Amino acid sequence: MRPFHDAARFYERPTGLVGRSPLRTNAESAVTRFIIRRLLSSVVVILIIITLSLWITRQAPSNPCLQEREANACACIKEHALDRPIFPVHNPPPLTPLEGCQYWESSGSLVLGPIEVLPLSEWSETQYVIYVATLLQGSLGGSMVTDRTVLETLGAALPYTIQLGIQALLIALLIGVPAGLIAGLRQNTLPDYGVMTVAMVGVSIPNFVLGPLLIMLFSLKLGWFTAVGWESWSDSVLPSITLGLFYAAYIARLTRGGMLEVIRKDYIRTARAKGLTEQIVVLRHALKGALLPVVSYLGPAFAALLTGSVVVEEIFNLPGVGTHFVRSALNRDYNLVLGTIILYSSLLVVLNLVVDILYTVLDPRVSYDD
Amino acid sequence: MTANLPPTGSDGDVRPASAAPEPTPPKDELVEGTSLWKDAFRRLKKNRAAMGGLIIVAIMASFAIFYPLFVKYGTRFTQEEQHSYVVPRPPGSYSVPSTHYGRLSKEVWSFEKIDANGDGRVNADEIELAYKTWEFERIDRDGDGALNYDEYAAAPFSMPSPTEFIPACRQWSSIKRNMAPIDHPDIFACDADEAGLLHFEDAGRLVDIVSRGEARDILARMDTEGQGYITPEQFEGLPRPQRNWLGTDQLGRDLLSRMLFGARISLAVGLLATFVSFVIGVSYGATAGFVGGKVDNLMMRVVDIMYGLPFMFLVILLMVVFGQNIFLLFIALGAVQWLTMARIVRGQVISLKGQEFVEAAQTIGVSKFNIIFRHLIPNALGPIIVYATLTVPAVMLEEAFLSFLGLGVQAPMTSWGALASEGRQLMETAPWLIIYPGAALAITLLSLNFVGDGLRDALDPQLRKD
Numbered sequence: 001m002r003p004f005h006d007a008a009r010f011y012e013r014p015t016g017l018v019g020r021s022p023l024r025t026n027a028e029s030a031v032t033r034f035i036i037r038r039l040l041s042s043v044v045v046i047l048i049i050i051t052l053s054l055w056i057t058r059q060a061p062s063n064p065c066l067q068e069r070e071a072n073a074c075a076c077i078k079e080h081a082l083d084r085p086i087f088p089v090h091n092p093p094p095l096t097p098l099e100g101c102q103y104w105e106s107s108g109s110l111v112l113g114p115i116e117v118l119p120l121s122e123w124s125e126t127q128y129v130i131y132v133a134t135l136l137q138g139s140l141g142g143s144m145v146t147d148r149t150v151l152e153t154l155g156a157a158l159p160y161t162i163q164l165g166i167q168a169l170l171i172a173l174l175i176g177v178p179a180g181l182i183a184g185l186r187q188n189t190l191p192d193y194g195v196m197t198v199a200m201v202g203v204s205i206p207n208f209v210l211g212p213l214l215i216m217l218f219s220l221k222l223g224w225f226t227a228v229g230w231e232s233w234s235d236s237v238l239p240s241i242t243l244g245l246f247y248a249a250y251i252a253r254l255t256r257g258g259m260l261e262v263i264r265k266d267y268i269r270t271a272r273a274k275g276l277t278e279q280i281v282v283l284r285h286a287l288k289g290a291l292l293p294v295v296s297y298l299g300p301a302f303a304a305l306l307t308g309s310v311v312v313e314e315i316f317n318l319p320g321v322g323t324h325f326v327r328s329a330l331n332r333d334y335n336l337v338l339g340t341i342i343l344y345s346s347l348l349v350v351l352n353l354v355v356d357i358l359y360t361v362l363d364p365r366v367s368y369d370d
Numbered sequence: 371m372t373a374n375l376p377p378t379g380s381d382g383d384v385r386p387a388s389a390a391p392e393p394t395p396p397k398d399e400l401v402e403g404t405s406l407w408k409d410a411f412r413r414l415k416k417n418r419a420a421m422g423g424l425i426i427v428a429i430m431a432s433f434a435i436f437y438p439l440f441v442k443y444g445t446r447f448t449q450e451e452q453h454s455y456v457v458p459r460p461p462g463s464y465s466v467p468s469t470h471y472g473r474l475s476k477e478v479w480s481f482e483k484i485d486a487n488g489d490g491r492v493n494a495d496e497i498e499l500a501y502k503t504w505e506f507e508r509i510d511r512d513g514d515g516a517l518n519y520d521e522y523a524a525a526p527f528s529m530p531s532p533t534e535f536i537p538a539c540r541q542w543s544s545i546k547r548n549m550a551p552i553d554h555p556d557i558f559a560c561d562a563d564e565a566g567l568l569h570f571e572d573a574g575r576l577v578d579i580v581s582r583g584e585a586r587d588i589l590a591r592m593d594t595e596g597q598g599y600i601t602p603e604q605f606e607g608l609p610r611p612q613r614n615w616l617g618t619d620q621l622g623r624d625l626l627s628r629m630l631f632g633a634r635i636s637l638a639v640g641l642l643a644t645f646v647s648f649v650i651g652v653s654y655g656a657t658a659g660f661v662g663g664k665v666d667n668l669m670m671r672v673v674d675i676m677y678g679l680p681f682m683f684l685v686i687l688l689m690v691v692f693g694q695n696i697f698l699l700f701i702a703l704g705a706v707q708w709l710t711m712a713r714i715v716r717g718q719v720i721s722l723k724g725q726e727f728v729e730a731a732q733t734i735g736v737s738k739f740n741i742i743f744r745h746l747i748p749n750a751l752g753p754i755i756v757y758a759t760l761t762v763p764a765v766m767l768e769e770a771f772l773s774f775l776g777l778g779v780q781a782p783m784t785s786w787g788a789l790a791s792e793g794r795q796l797m798e799t800a801p802w803l804i805i806y807p808g809a810a811l812a813i814t815l816l817s818l819n820f821v822g823d824g825l826r827d828a829l830d831p832q833l834r835k836d
Contacts (some may be wrong), residue, residue, distance in 0.1 A: 160644055200819060200820065201816060205812045205815075208787075208789075213804075213805075218797075307771075341683050341687070
């Protein structure tokens with residue numbers, strides 16, 4: 001006689017659907033359609049971002065050219081096309097032309113004047129079209145303050161930010177998921193209360209408070225790590241912990257919630273009834289369902305990790321993208337600002353897409369059709 | 371005749387008709403049912419963490435609201451008054467408030483005692499010296515006229531005094547060095563004499579609690595004729611030094627007062643930005659959910675797209691480009707947060723709008739606007755309130771984040787985030803400058819999170835995960 005759980009496994013995988021049934025082909029084309037649609041909407045998102053940030057930067061009361069002497073300022077303004085209209089459909093900001101060149105100085109607040117549509121022949125002259133054309137050539141333009149191009153600057157900075165992000169995410173998952181599982185499985189016991197209290201505290205400590213505290217403790221007092229800078233791998237430990245601990249706490253809460261929801265489901269009861277060990281029930285059956293909220297959180301988490309890395313890079317003085325973003329924004333290096341924002345949004349869009357696809361691997365019930 | 375008519379007489383002392391004593395209503399036989407809100411409140415009261423959080427939030431809010439009172443009668447320092455020190459002073463140190471001061475009694479601090487050279491006039495130098503003596507006597511606990519190492523170590527000096535202020539330092543010797551603890555070989559070395567004692571003459575700026583400028587200000591308050599000194603007749607008593615309970619920053623501003631003021635900004639940003647997100651999110655979500663169909667589809671697609679935008683970067687850009695305008699900050703932070711609110715409200719409205727009470731309202735001709743705002747939203751209030759409560763800490767965190775980058779509120783205003791940002795730069799010499807504001811922020815966020823969780827459990831027990 002077959003062991004009981006083998007029989008159960010037999011029922012779990014109905015052989016009838018294996019192979020290329022019409023149902024399956026449908027699902028696959030739905031996935032393809034979904035990905036194509038998401039890519040299209042990603043392009044829209046990035047276009048919106050470019051438009052908004054270009055508008056904000058060009059409406060600014062100051063620009064990098066004004067730091068130069070007057071004759072140079074004119075050349076600078078001409079070089080970066082700042083004397084042209086911003087959009088094909090634009091509202092002319094209140095202007096004060098600089099001597100000798102048509103410099104557009106706005107009043108410093110977002111003004112919506114009467115909207116004027118440029119004639120079609122002048123569209124290619126606008127800053128927006130010029131910028132998008134530069135992007136389509138695969139360039140992000142040159143920095144307006146330094147001699148390097150935006151791509152070079154960001155290319156040098158990106159590895160730090162990515163390494164920081166990945167390490168922080170690993171910390172978050174490696175601490176958060178097991179802690180959440182323990183809390184969920186031992187609900188209303190001491191470990192549960194302990195984990196949940198620590199997690200609540202972790203969610204409430206801002207990373208710019210945690211970072212300096214960690215520096216004070218581990219760098220200044222114990223001398224285990226260097227306080228700032230990034231020379232070797234060990235320098236990335238404190239920043240990653242600072243960035244990752246918040247998400248570890250949040251993921252622990254999510255995992256616990258997911259586990260509590262799943263563990264009462266009928267299919268878990270079935271799995272237990274057919275005599276599977278608790279370990280298999282938890283790891284093979286319950287975990288998948290319990291992780292769904294975590295996976296759907298990963299999208300927003302990526303966005304927050306990128307934002308958080310701005311602060312962490314600032315605290316630890318790391319040469320990452322976030323540091324460039326803040327400095328370039330303060331220096332009015334608008335091309336670098338735009339490049340950073342485009343880089344961030346593209347990263348975000350791609351990561352969100354990956355998360356959505358990952359979600360279907362875990363939960364095949366998700367439908368891609370509207 | 372009714373009492374509503376105007377009195378006809380000149381001094382019309384007309385009694386209103388309702389002045390007659392009303393009969394007490396008969397006791398209602400019906401047992402009053404518990405409403406959803408009463409029920410929720412009962413559940414909330416049982417949740418100790420949430421109630422504790424609520425109390426802490428209430429305390430923080432009262433600090434914020436009654437900041438002028440706390441400053442006047444509690445800390446005695448306003449958040450912007452400076453007492454120029456070279457270094458931040460640690461918790462427990464003293465300085466002399468310049469606005470809300472009390473006076474030391476004239477008996478103890480008599481004119482004759484302050485008048486060091488005995489010429490019958492007190493000038494700024496003598497006032498400065500008087501405060502120095504006061505500080506030295508306070509630190510000198512055993513009253514032997516000199517500081518030994520224990521007294522030195524217990525006194526709230528933020529760092530070893532700079533050597534150039536101490537004449538006796540030139541006679542520095544290895545004996546004195548050996549007296550100091552191994553990890554701080556220089557802390558006591560320069561200041562003490564051969565016997566390891568620090569005398570008043572050598573203490574120098576170590577016991578300064580007023581600067582020369584402040585001493586002149588104090589003098590000028592009594593010196594009404596501008597003669598540069600005061601006579602015994604003009605003397606009103608010197609302002610009493612007050613304790614800086616949480617220390618000062620390097621400009622000598624009292625940290626506790628600044629934190630009380632910071633509570634104002636932090637909580638105000640949290641509440642106002644949440645209100646902005648509440649208004650946008652609820653209107654948007656309710657409209658989408660109620661109208662439904664293509665409009666709903668379009669509106670929600672817009673929300674989906676906006677979810678993909680890295681909003682914080684746009685906010686940062688906005689703050690950099692248009693200066694740190696606090697109203698822009700409210701709007702920008704609120705505009706970031708409304709998306710989830712819109713989704714929640716839309717879901718609630720869709721599940722409610724098919725119910726009979728909406729149909730009933732439609733039947734009697736209630737306008738669509740009123741159906742949404744008078745019938746649907748009040749019924750969806752539970753999840754809305756829970757989410758709004760959880761939005762407050764999120765927004766406060768974002769404000770602190772922006773202030774930390776130097777893009778949030780600007781001087782002379784301050785917030786907890788801005789204070790932590792200032793504190794980070796002096797982390798090594800003055801850890802209290804980041805620890806206290808950071809702790810205030812973390813405790814408030816923790817409390818708000820507990821309240822939010824508790825409200826969720828109370829209002830929607832089905833959502834409860836345990």
